[in-house]
Amino acid sequence: MSTAVRTAAPIVYPDSDGQPMADNTRQFRCIVMIQGGLDDLFRNRPDVFVAGDNLWYPVEGHPEIRTAQDVYVVFGRPKGDRGSYKQWEEDGIPPQVVFEVLSPGNRAGEMTRKFEFYVRYGVEEYYLYDPDSGDLNGWRREGAVLREIPAMIGHVSPRLGIRFELLEGELFLYRPDGERFLTYLELAAQRSEEHQKAEQERLLKEKYAAKLRELGVDPGQV
16 A cells, blocks of 8 residues: 655745836836946945845745835845845845835835835835935834934935935935946947047047158057
């Protein structure tokens, strides 16, 4: 007589909650600006992981305990692709800094649950920006709670070192060296301008070398 051995079904931690990253172009542009700027800021730090629109699972064995944040930063974890952030596979380190960019589809109840999630599972800094209203709010951890930052304009993140500014409701972030986070289009325009300048310098050098050759001078010897 044989007996069947029952094995527990593996626990599935989905990599998607089925929700879009952003509800509109304005929200998406802001999310990309923040994530890209932070990724560039910490590009030489192999122990800083920057990502966005990932599900974060803080408790092993409980795939129902999760949330997705627009942008998050984890100090003490290596860079690399992840389908989701499973905290127990990351030395138990939670995201220390989280950004949320509101869209018309966000509901007050949803954002309250997210706030409570971040309080419970160890987020140190939480920043919330509404591009439609221009409202910017932030919280810093004090013990077991997240305390609201009284004045966000000019605030410097303790973890990131970046400065927050608002101009007519538009969010601007500044690196510790004073350089502003740029949008994709601004970066493209900057690269185009740099390319044009390099091309102009190349043409001037070629013109100068040709003139030297006319005078019987080897440009390589000058």
